[in-house]
Amino acid sequence: MLIPCIDLQRGQAVQLVHGRKRELAVADVFGLLEKFKSYPWLHLIDLDAAIGTGDNNALARELCLHARKRYKLKVRVGGGIRTTARALEIAKWGADQIIIGSAAFREGKINARFFRQLLEKLAPARIVIALDASRGHITVNGWRRKLALRPEDVMSQLEAFCSAFLCTDVDREGTMTGANLNWFRKLHESTTHPIIAAGGIKTHREIGALEKIGMDAAVGMAVYKNRLR
Numbered sequence: 001m002l003i004p005c006i007d008l009q010r011g012q013a014v015q016l017v018h019g020r021k022r023e024l025a026v027a028d029v030f031g032l033l034e035k036f037k038s039y040p041w042l043h044l045i046d047l048d049a050a051i052g053t054g055d056n057n058a059l060a061r062e063l064c065l066h067a068r069k070r071y072k073l074k075v076r077v078g079g080g081i082r083t084t085a086r087a088l089e090i091a092k093w094g095a096d097q098i099i100i101g102s103a104a105f106r107e108g109k110i111n112a113r114f115f116r117q118l119l120e121k122l123a124p125a126r127i128v129i130a131l132d133a134s135r136g137h138i139t140v141n142g143w144r145r146k147l148a149l150r151p152e153d154v155m156s157q158l159e160a161f162c163s164a165f166l167c168t169d170v171d172r173e174g175t176m177t178g179a180n181l182n183w184f185r186k187l188h189e190s191t192t193h194p195i196i197a198a199g200g201i202k203t204h205r206e207i208g209a210l211e212k213i214g215m216d217a218a219v220g221m222a223v224y225k226n227r228l229r
Contacts, residue, residue, distance in 0.1 A: 002207055002228070003196065004036040005043040005220040006063065008056040008079075014047070015221045017174035019143040024224060029059065030066060037071045043099075043166075043218050049080025050101065051142035064093040076128060078166075084117050091122060098122065099166055101130035102140035108147050110154060115161040125163045128196070131155070132168040136183075143170050152190035164194040166218065172200025174221050179206045181213070188213050202227055 006013045006029065013026040026032060036042055044063055048054040060077065067073040077090050078099025087098050103114055118127065131151035132139050138147045138154075151167060158165075167187055169180050179201045187195055197210050198218040207217045207228075222228050 001041070001211070001216040002039065002223075003041045003043055003216055003218045004032075004039055004223050005045065005198075005218055006032055006036075007045045007047050007220065008060060009047045010054075011056060011059060015174055015224050016047070018170060019047075019173060021174075023174055023221065026224070029063065033063065033067050033071055033073070037073070040074060041216075042067055042073045042075050044075055044077045044095075045099070046077075046079030047142065050078075051144065052080070055080065061093045064090075064095055068094045068096075076166075078128075078130060084114075084121055087118060088121055091126065097126050097128050097163070099128045099130050100162070101132065102142075104129050104131075104158065104161075105138070105140060105147060105149070108149065110157055112161075119161065124161060127162040128164045128166050129158050129162045130166045130168070131158075131187075132166075132170050134170040139170055152186055155187070155191040155193070159191060159193050162193065164196060165191065166196045166198065168218075169197075169199030173198065175200055176202040176221050176225070176227065178202060179210065179217075181206070181209055184210060184215060185213055188215065204228060 013029045015023045046056045074096045076097040077095040082103040138149045177200045184197050195215045196218050197215045201219050202222045210217045
């Protein structure tokens with residue numbers, strides 16, 4: 001299944017290469033909901049909040065509400081969710097699932113204390129953990145900081161805290177150079193949980209290959225550049 005993404009930066013929907021270089025921007029963010037209305041799921045990511053340079057709270061909230069009420073889309077929201085209070089705030093927007101990234105780790109280790117607190121308020125079914133990697137190692141803080149950990153080494157320990165993993169190949173993100181299917185197969189073998197794959201995906205054939213592995217595909221650049229028809 002293809003899942004379109006709306007990544008917010010300074011009030012616009014953007015697509016970045018490797019999470020840094022802006023490739024394109026769309027000012028009519030609400031117009032994208034019409035474009036994506038035929039898909040069952042939508043990913044809504046606040047890049048400014050993820051990096052720590054601000055936030056797009058009001059816009060993200062309205063997009064989430066609009067997507068669910070008008071278009072009946074299920075929405076996953078992520079970006080800068082580092083406290084239980086923040087996760088609960090976004091849950092009140094009507095987000096079906098919350099994506100936890102940087103907060104999953106503290107001092108290079110799994111932040112079990114944070115997850116225990118979070119699970120007192122939200123069921124694991126509403127939590128997705130982002131395990132984004134560059135050269136095989138997990139990256140956090142908007143992909144600015146690399147940990148010694150690898151996704152396949154921590155997935156089994158994190159399964160109790162979530163219902164799925166969002167795994168982005170940062171080295172290919174925004175490049176449309178093709179999905180690293182070997183890496184995604186390795187991840188699939190490391191967990192019993194569903195995985196949403198992202199990074200470099202550019203063709204329906206790749207999306208089909210990921211489906212055969214048992215994964216959904218979160219796609220940005222190829223959708224915005226109309227490479228998938």
